[in-house]
Amino acid sequence: MKVAVVGYGYWGPNLVRNFSWLEGVDVKYVCDLDRSRLDKVSSLFPNVSITTTEYQQILDDPEVDAIAIATPVNSHFQLSEAALQAGKHLLIEKPMTDTVESANRLVELAKEKDRVLMVDHTFLYTGAVRKIKELVDAGKIGEIYYFDSVRVNLGLFQNDVNVIWDLAPHDLSIMTYVIDKKPVSVSAVGVSHVKDGLENIAYLTVFYEDTTFAHFHMNWLSPIKVRQIMIGGSKKMVVYNDMENTEKIKVYDSGVETKPGSKDELYQTLVQYRTGDMYAPKLDQTEALRTECRHFIDCIVKGIRPISDGEFGVQIVKMLAAAQASIEQQGKKIRLDSL
Amino acid sequence: MKVAVVGYGYWGPNLVRNFSWLEGVDVKYVCDLDRSRLDKVSSLFPNVSITTTEYQQILDDPEVDAIAIATPVNSHFQLSEAALQAGKHLLIEKPMTDTVESANRLVELAKEKDRVLMVDHTFLYTGAVRKIKELVDAGKIGEIYYFDSVRVNLGLFQNDVNVIWDLAPHDLSIMTYVIDKKPVSVSAVGVSHVKDGLENIAYLTVFYEDTTFAHFHMNWLSPIKVRQIMIGGSKKMVVYNDMENTEKIKVYDSGVETKPGSKDELYQTLVQYRTGDMYAPKLDQTEALRTECRHFIDCIVKGIRPISDGEFGVQIVKMLAAAQASIEQQGKKIRLDSL
């Protein structure tokens, strides 16, 4: 199996490193427009055969089975379309593309060409998220009431994407993976503190058909780094604090059981409280990207469907696009099926 | 100075205790409809002269200078109006009333009768909030960019008020006190997980004329207790964690300085980062309610205007009412001047 990694900026080296570790996988190419970046490849990864600034060279090489794309998001569609047209399997850095249309187009094309199309939503492959998914699927959490995410820090202000496109793909992918229901609409508010700049703080809400709902706080202007997700269920509640070195996941045997109550009485409690033990399950420590790269190769070899496949990627792009539209309409609720 | 405390549920005993400690102040009456509650007064506060279920008795007593009302919110207006009509100075538990109209009516009446009207927004009198106010007023924080508040825990589901009316008055009062700008509009989303119940999770956003904005997360269904406010300014940033025993306030000498940048370059940084020392100022440990009760008496004696006066209370009620209206209109932005 021969792989090419396209884009050697922040994330590219991680892809090269993890694909290099996999047995039976060769990283034949690393491609980037910036020659100075490529110069670093040979010393760090002497196993990489060829570095090139010419993407076409990779497309033309029949030995290349799969391409991993880690370039800025506005180039994803063009590079991906060409890769699928050339018959390559594809792993695209998240977010998949910058429009719903182009994301959908890639899904169709992958079907047409019968190629694996996977989006690099790395968080799904962490020990922590896999554990949450396992708990939810086993019915331990019960019905999910809410999903609340905070991802804030003093971050790099970017000028090609706003804070939602930068940070929300992580949390939206976790939500989509964990909650087995269809989101219906999205609203978002955000502001920029840079003149004519993109939003650097934003809040996003995702609504479902029932009362389940999800909320996201994204902020490049926070003095402290917070990476926390709370999931409230009818049976148990989960707090996932990614800043903890150990005990990232805490499962609380706490909750409420509601029962009918008269509205006439003041301060009457309608619910029964339950607080019990908390436990922090042991998590698989394998690097998420390693698990993911192996999954990508497995999907190609065994013909299975990736966890974060093209359709999954489309859902995330839809919510991002809806959030964008909502901000522009002052927080108006945008139906996802309208996109 | 003779004071009466009306309502002896959760908060009433704290009012009695704190007024009892003040020199020159007598708690002449404690009033509650529930006789069994009054029975506890005499053993705990032998200094209280009279306990009564008859509010009129207090109104009729010319010796009573001031009344503190700590009853459920739907009774605030009626009790307050009568008190002001009877010429008493008034301290009302927050939120002031349950409608903007009634809150405004009390402000007018207090003016008419030349009585002190104060709303019991206790948080304003904590050492922590007073320190934040002091820092902001001294220009140490710079221009305030955002105010983010999280107030969540496994809380009592109430059936006369939703989670916004229960929890938001705290944080809205802090925001109003600290940010010396006029909020323009409010949007909010919330859900109830109890059939036909009131919202138990809600998110609220307050918009200002400029890019300043504030966000609030309120939740009765969280497995962990969080009470945290972040304030981002152009010069410094503040994190106020009320769950810390010490070091409740942390001031970060961190921030960004923005400067014009070209949008053509990808990933170009438009901002300059600054991270410096953090410090946690020593805070006054006096019980907030004690400081507040003293302030109330001072306002009466010296004829000064309370920090949390009637107008202040009206602003909070306006935002609560706007939030309510917004939830009912699916998160629509509600202008405060429309109320």
Next chain:
Amino acid sequence: MKVAVVGYGYWGPNLVRNFSWLEGVDVKYVCDLDRSRLDKVSSLFPNVSITTTEYQQILDDPEVDAIAIATPVNSHFQLSEAALQAGKHLLIEKPMTDTVESANRLVELAKEKDRVLMVDHTFLYTGAVRKIKELVDAGKIGEIYYFDSVRVNLGLFQNDVNVIWDLAPHDLSIMTYVIDKKPVSVSAVGVSHVKDGLENIAYLTVFYEDTTFAHFHMNWLSPIKVRQIMIGGSKKMVVYNDMENTEKIKVYDSGVETKPGSKDELYQTLVQYRTGDMYAPKLDQTEALRTECRHFIDCIVKGIRPISDGEFGVQIVKMLAAAQASIEQQGKKIRLDSL
């Protein structure tokens, strides 16, 4: 059942309050040499019949069944001896007395007079310590390897007792309760930073016959407050952090399993590591002193033996006395059976 509380300083009011709450128990007397302290009793506890500065009055009153002593430690023996001689059941504030001899004498006297003699080691009655005891007794922790305690804060420098006599009784009592083995010897070091003063920082080690051992750090001069006990066992390990509001007890399914290894190989691992889940059991939130006072009354009524009986109290005093002797001999190991 009629009870008298002797000593109304820091701890006395807690005893009065908790005994007052117990059904079938009357606090007939509160006694203190300081009249001004007694003046506060009547307003706070109108249920107390008599306040007195005359201890003899209590001894002479045949109605009094039991006496609780909460005076400075140097008066414990004299007051206790008189109480037992007068046929009263006895609860003594920890440490029991200031010498091993006097503590032993009280045990003998209580036996002779057939009275209940209990020492107020309150920590044993907390939900946290009871849970640890339960886990240990159920064999969940396995063999206990070590017990490490840190109890430090910016504390009141006292001039009748040093930091060991002030703070160590808490942790020594927990150790004695939890570890079902006989300690053999004690060593301690400590210094005073006040000229001619008593030690304000000390470290104490308790040795057992096998390799189990316990260590204690006590410090009145720490900028932060730490109250933490770690217990390492062959099966599981426990961390008890008393500064946590919730999750005070964490049980780690971590440990090592040792097996023979050759010493010839460098860096060879002799042990197998195991890290698994952590869990924080729900704890009983009842106030410890309430549980303890009820236990004291139960022991009198039902003729059962107190958990923290006289013999228990003697063991603690022995270790304190040994620690004192060790400090004076520069950390020399002092055998407990030599005292």
Next chain:
Amino acid sequence: MKVAVVGYGYWGPNLVRNFSWLEGVDVKYVCDLDRSRLDKVSSLFPNVSITTTEYQQILDDPEVDAIAIATPVNSHFQLSEAALQAGKHLLIEKPMTDTVESANRLVELAKEKDRVLMVDHTFLYTGAVRKIKELVDAGKIGEIYYFDSVRVNLGLFQNDVNVIWDLAPHDLSIMTYVIDKKPVSVSAVGVSHVKDGLENIAYLTVFYEDTTFAHFHMNWLSPIKVRQIMIGGSKKMVVYNDMENTEKIKVYDSGVETKPGSKDELYQTLVQYRTGDMYAPKLDQTEALRTECRHFIDCIVKGIRPISDGEFGVQIVKMLAAAQASIEQQGKKIRLDSL
């Protein structure tokens, strides 16, 4: 400047990496007895000219200016002596050697040969420790009363050194660097929970001529990882928590001021308390080993004396040897000038 790194186990790669980054420095050799380790050098560090299992080859190469030794401690003396004899400058991994005699011998030899002899006490070069040193030297902390260190985790049981020789060099080096006084004696206790094994838990105390003293807790059998040093001074107190991502150093404006008091009065406070602001200074984030390697090269080039020179290394070895002797004599205080 040409450097050779000897020993390519856990620490060696870090030395190679950091020396490789320094301008004007070539890592000419990497030496290890294990050929399989050397095989990894070329791919990771293609800049390294020669890998060898023959130490003599390095000694014989006149181009090699300096040798860094990162082998197990029992080989330090032999390798170091040969290096100095061959006229090479020397950086030895801590602890310097395993006996006081051999450490002293190296100091003499370095003087004789006029070579730089430096011990790799990396912690001294961290931003955190440099900041503490700066505060102490500027008189901000005042007179140092105590130094308390806890360094515990579930660690690798080693069978060539016990937990003291493994962990204490870090904290003893920080203490020695920060406290500008001469330690006088050492006592230590420790136990092994492995049959015939080396101590895996130990407590160590260092005494000074005055009342300053230092205490160290080292433990390979702790379920949680703690890396914390508290330094109490007459003016301020410092808590250095190395497990914090940010705010590793907290400086507390807290303390006590002692004054004469009568011993006759019970519970009389002899001291005045002061609690003020806390602040967490910004720390230099440069990798400590990088700073250290640069310092080593500077010392060679400019003829200056290393912060952690041979004499410094000897002091640490002396305390380790004294601790060992103390454990064998059941915690007896061992004078350092007796070694």
